Amino acid sequence: MPVPFLDLKLQYQAIKPVVDEALQRVVSAQAFILGPEVEGLEREISAYLGVSHAVGVASGTDALLLPLKALDPRPGDEAIVPAFTFFATAGAVWNAGFRPVFCDVDPDTFNVTLESLEAVWTERTRVVVPVHLFGQMAPMGEILRLARRRGAFVLEDAAQAIGARQKWDVGTEPAPGPSSKGTEEVGKDWVFAGAAGDACAFSFFPTKNLGGFGDGGMVTTFDDSLAEIVRKLRVHGGLQMYHHERVGTNSRLDALQAAVLRAKLPYLEGWAEARRRHAALYDELLAGVEEIRTPKVLDGNYHVYNQYTVRAQRRDELRAYLSQRGIGTGLYYPLGLHLQECFASLGGKKGDLPVTETLTEEVLSLPVFPELTEGQIEEVAEAVREFYRS
Numbered sequence: 001m002p003v004p005f006l007d008l009k010l011q012y013q014a015i016k017p018v019v020d021e022a023l024q025r026v027v028s029a030q031a032f033i034l035g036p037e038v039e040g041l042e043r044e045i046s047a048y049l050g051v052s053h054a055v056g057v058a059s060g061t062d063a064l065l066l067p068l069k070a071l072d073p074r075p076g077d078e079a080i081v082p083a084f085t086f087f088a089t090a091g092a093v094w095n096a097g098f099r100p101v102f103c104d105v106d107p108d109t110f111n112v113t114l115e116s117l118e119a120v121w122t123e124r125t126r127v128v129v130p131v132h133l134f135g136q137m138a139p140m141g142e143i144l145r146l147a148r149r150r151g152a153f154v155l156e157d158a159a160q161a162i163g164a165r166q167k168w169d170v171g172t173e174p175a176p177g178p179s180s181k182g183t184e185e186v187g188k189d190w191v192f193a194g195a196a197g198d199a200c201a202f203s204f205f206p207t208k209n210l211g212g213f214g215d216g217g218m219v220t221t222f223d224d225s226l227a228e229i230v231r232k233l234r235v236h237g238g239l240q241m242y243h244h245e246r247v248g249t250n251s252r253l254d255a256l257q258a259a260v261l262r263a264k265l266p267y268l269e270g271w272a273e274a275r276r277r278h279a280a281l282y283d284e285l286l287a288g289v290e291e292i293r294t295p296k297v298l299d300g301n302y303h304v305y306n307q308y309t310v311r312a313q314r315r316d317e318l319r320a321y322l323s324q325r326g327i328g329t330g331l332y333y334p335l336g337l338h339l340q341e342c343f344a345s346l347g348g349k350k351g352d353l354p355v356t357e358t359l360t361e362e363v364l365s366l367p368v369f370p371e372l373t374e375g376q377i378e379e380v381a382e383a384v385r386e387f388y389r390s
């Protein structure tokens, strides 16, 4: 039986009545831009994460761009970004006016580490953008301590990690957004992705764990004045019509997206649990396969598996083999950002970031969406084992 990499139709079928009702609400009201649906989603997300502000914007890319623009970069200001992430992380940094400085990542978690940040830190570093790649949070305690000591702003890229959390470990300070929601694993000393850094970007792209019917994004923060600036930037830089304090842009979250996302939000925790069950089953079934390294989860991390990504020997052959058997896979990411043509002027070259460069040759993402059955996971794992036996 074929196993698709992702099938969003199954999710829609399962919750069709509530989503259709939400869409109809917006269509009947004929109110499509910002308004009560967007405000409702902002309220619900900030309550879920335990943050003080959530601002809906047009995409995850803009959710990175607008807080960066709010920092008013001066020429030469640097922002550290992992080289192993989706392009948008670095694209937003560039478009906001920062110079992207690429760092390497951990070979087991695929995330930035304290050492990888320190290795590229300079006097001009003003921002750090840790990415919670594939749904596991980067080590925020270490990152925040370093950034606070050196006066840098921390923008979390949680595009792939809504619902992920981590044991809070920033000295004796209480977590800024303590939450006792979700599973029993989450107590008061846990912090959600999006509630740890100075600001955070989420994406509601359809393939993310909370996906809309198109593009959408959200900025979260505890900082009142930053939230206010982002609210202005998304509507051309001024809250009073035809009066502009800054040059902003049009980056509004539309009401149809907000309504769909509100309908889906109550299911998010359950979907994450299903992803985690699938991941645990893969871990078990692939444990004996020498040629495969399954993803590592750091102690005190609640991984939400937007992707289940392994490191595989003979990756491209394995991928073709699975494809012939009707099994879909994803390849995130095939080229480090320091080697992208558009960043050639920054002087990155092969050999600079060895872990990233190895990962781009070895990573393979297996199907992990919530609606998969145990039988399908077993079939994928069996096909992987067969490939290495043959």
Ligand SMILES: *Cc1c(COP(=O)(O)O)cnc(C)c1O
Binding pocket: 059, 060, 061, 062, 085, 086, 088, 089, 131, 157, 159, 160, 203, 204, 205, 215, 216, 217
């Ligand atoms: C998806 C994604 C983004 C961008 O989100 P869009 O909504 O597609 O603009 C940014 N960073 C990471 C890590 C992502 O996965």
